[in-house]
């Protein structure tokens with residue numbers, strides 16, 4: 001449900017005027033536009049947005065307003081969503097496993113680039129989408145991300161050499177791509193991948209048209225604003241490994257959207273050592289088990305921040321499932337009371353598209369705010 005009352009300055013302004021008795025999702029379009037502009041200005045290549053990170057239409061429109069001209073899509077539904085909003089935007093279909101029907105949907109929508117990490121998928125594209133750009137996705141055992149993205153997708157460098165040569169031999173436009181893993185806080189991870197991409201292309205004897213350096217760029221999850229310049233600098237410096245510099249593409253999700261949202265969750269009940277919230281891991285806090293508890297503050301009903309000393313507390317979501325618990329013990333202020341609100345920050349990525357309505361929870365009103 002979208003709130004159409006006068007826009008509040010920020011979540012605390014809204015909370016103090018309206019009160020919070022159910023979860024509220026705060027969205028700052030201005031932050032989305034600014035983040036897109038910063039990425040487009042700083043990256044020095046084509047910025048595509050990974051729609052899966054947040055498929056909210058207002059998000060897509062704000063990012064486009066900030067200069068994003070292409071979208072990384074993973075399914076026909078995401079393709080249809082982008083096409084409905086932006087008939088001429090570039091579509092990159094970078095989910096490397098696709099059924100023939102999914103390829104047909106991509107073709108009908110004019111997908112400009114596809115990724116593969118295995119010969120069978122490559123042959124499908126050679127047959128069904130002749131002449132298009134195919135990026136071989138490879139993986140390296142480099143650290144720095146929140147968890148390992150190489151477990152599911154990505155060819156080894158040796159496999160990638162063979163695949164890239166085959167892409168060229170099939171008359172497809174050759175490209176390379178990788179994903180360092182989400183929330184990667186080490187710029188040298190990109191440098192390692194770019195350098196290896198140059199080696200893969202050289203050994204395959206193929207000049208690649210484009211290098212897609214993926215997503216994985218971090219958001220301010222730990223509370224410290226991220227300067228993306230070192231990441232862009234590392235990527236550009238490593239490009240010198242190519243004898244002919246390929247055009248650059250990136251496909252960030254989290255870094256474009258996470259810090260443009262906050263999420264307010266009422267504390268329903270307290271028991272000794274425990275708190276029960278109105279939202280949990282089946283709702284907006286679904287990333288907590290894999291990524292840790294997002295940074296938060298606790299507020300009394302009028303909006304004042306609770307200042308009490310931190311007390312380690314087991315924090316549960318609203319469903320009847322005992323897995324519905326934030327990981328570890330969460331440092332809640334000792335003066336936290338039922339009816340207070342936990343205000344989580346950096347809540348724009350992998351929330352809207354991931355939340356379920358399990359047990360009848362996981363719904364919220366979305367409120368636009370001027371800033372966060």
Ligand SMILES: Cc1ncc(COP(=O)(O)O)c(C=O)c1O
Pocket residue numbers: 050052053072094095179181182183214215216217251252253254255349
């Ligand atoms: C192919 C691909 N590109 C981009 C992204 C976006 O990653 P992030 O949100 O870490 O930037 C993902 C995330 O799963 C992905 O699978």
